[in-house]
Ligand SMILES: Nc1ncnc2c1ncn2[C@@H]1O[C@H](COP(=O)(O)OP(=O)(O)OP(=O)(O)O)[C@@H](O)[C@H]1O
């Protein structure tokens with residue numbers, strides 16, 4: 001989809017910002033460019049849509065050398081979220097989103113419908129937002145508008161230059177999660193710039209690590225973490241490499257699903273009979289089959305042999321989702337001081353539980369990977 005062949009960019013003052021870069025991006029791939037400030041990320045990105053011209057080398061988009069493509073045609077196929085968002089201050093949000101549709105001479109109705117659809121897509125209320133000016137929005141809302149604007153004419157390729165930079169960690173994480181859901185539906189080819197390794201790991205099919213205008217390593221996130229190519233990459237990843245790997249394991253990969261299930265009316269005496277050295281706990285269901293908690297020997301003292309397990313079982317203090325990264329689930333469990341979390345699927349159905357035993361599986365899992 002996008003191919004860089006010996007690309008070098010030398011600025012007029014003689015500074016070489018990008019130095020003989022080669023890579024190939026597949027259709028539908030999510031590529032993250034990462035590296036220290038000034039390493040050439042923005043320059044690399046702007047050469048893809050022709051905003052900066054390479055000094056030497058060739059770039060192919062969809063098999064065509066961009067030197068032979070009308071820049072206006074090229075940019076129609078490439079959505080661009082620029083660093084610092086770049087909304088026009090004197091235009092309303094609706095006008096900002098409509099910049100490219102207007103160039104394409106879309107009629108008013110089609111443009112308005114598309115703007116509404118996009119604002120909803122990025123989690124903003126069209127009625128409340130469209131008539132406002134950028135200065136009336138928060139940083140996070142502006143970032144969302146920036147993403148909506150880049151998606152306006154539904155381009156197959158998106159270039160995103162630190163689109164979630166300069167946000168507080170909570171808003172940032174929220175926007176990242178929403179963007180992951182959005183990308184699952186859109187399946188665009190994305191080139192995304194960040195200097196946050198956690199963000200790169202969260203999104204990337206492959207990560208391109210740059211330093212001083214050169215590519216230092218290009219690989220899948222887990223390969224970068226497990227096999228950094230040199231000391232620059234090791235330093236760049238930082239000291240919590242092992243924990244970063246936990247972000248790449250999903251809860252569903254290690255959750256326990258073969259649990260013993262008992263009705264909440266079962267007595268403690270009956271459950272004692274069912275437990276043994278191998279099966280140390282049971283999950284407790286209500287009349288409708290919904291799992292309401294878990295019970296094991298240490299809970300028995302809360303009642304007598306005649307108590308029903310529904311009265312004394314422990315409820316889940318942490319709810320997690322099948323597709324959630326294990327790192328987040330573990331952090332929630334530590335924060336709440338619990339060894340058990342309920343795992344639910346996208347529809348909210350209980351599908352298993354996460355216990356500290358599952359983390360043993362992770363250790364094996366990562367070693368085998
Ligand atoms: N027009 C220019 N003339 C001369 N040098 C430039 C020009 N534009 C950028 N540079 C230099 O080229 C290098 C790469 O810039 P670039 O904007 O690509 O960095 P970046 O990796 O995106 O950094 P950041 O993370 O800070 O956004 C920097 O050292 C920058 O100072």
Ligand SMILES: [Mg+2]
Nearest residue numbers: 041042043083
């Ligand atoms: Mg930049």
